[in-house]
Amino acid sequence: MGTAFAVLAPVLIMNLVGIPHAAADVPGLGAGFEFGVAQAGFQSEGYNQDSNYLRYSNEGKLPERVGNSVDFYHQHSGDIQRAEQLGVKIYRLSVEWSRVEPRPGVWDPAGWAFYDTVIKEIVDAGMTPMITLNHWVHPGWEVDRGGWNRPAMADDMITFGDRVVDRYQWAKPIWITFNEPTEYVRRELMYGGLQPQNALRMVDGIIKAHKAIWAHVHAVQPGGQVSSNIAFMPIPGLQPSLEALFPDRMANTLDFIGVDQYYSVSIGDTSVLANGASGEYWKSSQSPESMYYVLRYLAAKYPGKPIRIVENGLVTDPNGHRDDGYDRADHLRDTIYWIQRAKQDGVDVMSYNYWSLTDNYEWGDYAPHYGLYHVDALHDPTLTRYPTDAVAAYRDITAHHGVPVNYRPTRQPVPCSLVTNLDSCTHPAIVK
Template sequence: MLVIALAAVLLLPVGVSSPARAAVPPLGPDFDFGVAQSGFQSEGYNRDSNWLRYGKQGKVEDPVGNAVDFYHRHAEDIDRAASLGVGIYRTSVEWSRVEPTRGHDDPAGWAFYDRVIRKVVDAGMRPMITLNHWVHPGWAVDLGGWNRPGMADDMVAFASRVVDRYAWADPLWITFNEPTEYVRRELQYGGVSPQNLGRMVDGIVAAHRAVYRHIHRVQPGAEVSSNFAYYPIAGLQPWLESIFPQRMRDTLDFVGVDHYYSFSVTDASVAYGALGEFWKSSQAPESIYYVLRHVAGQFPGKPIRVIENGLATDPAGRRPDGYRRSDHLRDTVYWLQRAKQDGIPVKSYNYWSLTDNYEWGDFDSRFGLFTVDVRRDPSLTRRPTDGVAAYREITRAGGVPADYRPTRMPVPCSLVDVPDSCADPAVVR
């Protein structure tokens, strides 16, 4: 099938504008733009956890340290987000901060998140709260982590307290961030043993379902999901979906999508990600269109929200291909508009991330709209990238202009979604 599709694509005009097609209208007032971050990656001053230990044990290149010190600078960072004109602010509540020892909550930890959520609401944005972004407390590690059956129950108990405390803010909820990647990393760093992978997967699914039910009891009309990473690897995605999304589908009020990198028959530079040099991975912004089209087909009738998407640069803010954050933002939003024009129910888009942060092992890859040089700038000054002005223009207009054309034409036969991307390629209108 793939060979046939590859042959067929050679006969198709790739990325050619059709004068018979209509312009691509902006996303409209019912579409929400946002920014995203996670607590552990940005806050600093973290409590004992699996990831704090991975840093201390030398299992990753750099420990997190105090990251970009969102803990003390949250008010100014939230104001920065509001200045972008976004309506959604995604962050997480770190389990280890509010429950540093089992069964004993820390009032100071809760007070911090009280301030964060209140500030987000007062700044005119809707919180999107992630309940688990790959981090769990050190005491849970000592008890066996996801190797033990009781881990799911402890997670549900913690998550329920978060829900009870912040339902007033009418947040959007993410139960588990990229659960497949959570499992993979726990396996990689020794947090879960190979023979207990099934137990961790089952535990996450059970916890998600229990938390989903609790949220809907406490917050009528809530929107709850998990966010799933869509990888640019042909043939892998259906298997990955069977692990979590398909098992959760009746407890997903929307489908949360994370997507960053492309992969095609002519470009396999995504392999640089294995070396941690994500800025060397090429970008084909139309791949988000293929992902959304695939998700809409797999989950008919479900709204879709892009929970994470962004562009990596090196520590100096550069990329070997010269692609700028501002152009990547505009190009991506163009393809979101194309998706909506084609009837795909995409409801929102979060840019990852508001500021540079700790990218799970080092500070090399820079994703922030505001850049922060953790290694060389003790002041942790936030400096706007060219993406800031571009995002403000986008949120003000509800998208890119109807006559906008991407700076990069679609690549032939994207392996993000085969054979569909080969047989029915994305075309710039």
């Protein structure tokens, strides 16, 4: 998934938001709402080129080596067809910097040809590419130069980003410059790619690169949309501190607010804290109304900005099970219900991406499964894609622009959710 939970010290910040919350009926999301799927190059492609993350994998800093993952590199056509058959209109992917620029200033025609083919197939299937330029991965030669410890790293990222934009602006993509930049910084610190004294240098470099690429997109792709998605951490009061690092400083160059939301926490259930530390996310309970609170919070924090849900999904264990019995289809329908509620209550939410189309390498191992399609990357040499129960559910959702008006979630909201702040205690989400 895009967000691996980090256990950080909570900072309690209570600020109430004032968007109304209760409504009797839940209409569909409307024909203009866009459903999508999401993935990332390093996690799914296989045959990765030298990069910071390939080194972390091969050096034993991660539990399992990435290997060739689910081999999207060769199986992309089938996966794009599966997405098309879901009825989605957005296909999120990333362009791996190391694949197209394996050495400084050397651009690989074969690397470009791969993405040329993939993006054309996405467009031909009637979907809009959502292209991520940096999903936490940068080339090994940048590591050798010092990575984000070096101020000029931002300039190299701008050169790469502008080249990608120039090559694919014809496809009218939605652009994500940096995936979850707070997590990118944290992980570089954790794995030793960034010296602690240079953390703010990396923050400043990411913001510099984002703003420059945003300007370039708007110069060459009129009407283009650019953002950098937020990793929403379910730790009471923490999120405003994280937002101060990136989205608050980028706000005038965010054409929409992109958010990744997965987990929940409440006064009565803090299981995500312990399971986030162990990596066994499937043991954490789920409260899908958390999405409602997150959307409500962001609409109040960034008024006038439309919102795109860049990642959301449900994690299971390697066998596709969860201790709480929550299945993928029910969780998906329940989440869409709460998105519809938020939209009905005035939140300008434009799209929703499911993470992920297939199971893949979850930034360290293959144990967590998030895929609409199950793939056993460790034991099945054919890497066959098997549909989960959520495939049929998603097809029904996209066909009807949401869940029916009379749909009710399979689980009641938990009291006093702390995903955003204490406003859920005073203004709770109510199923009607």
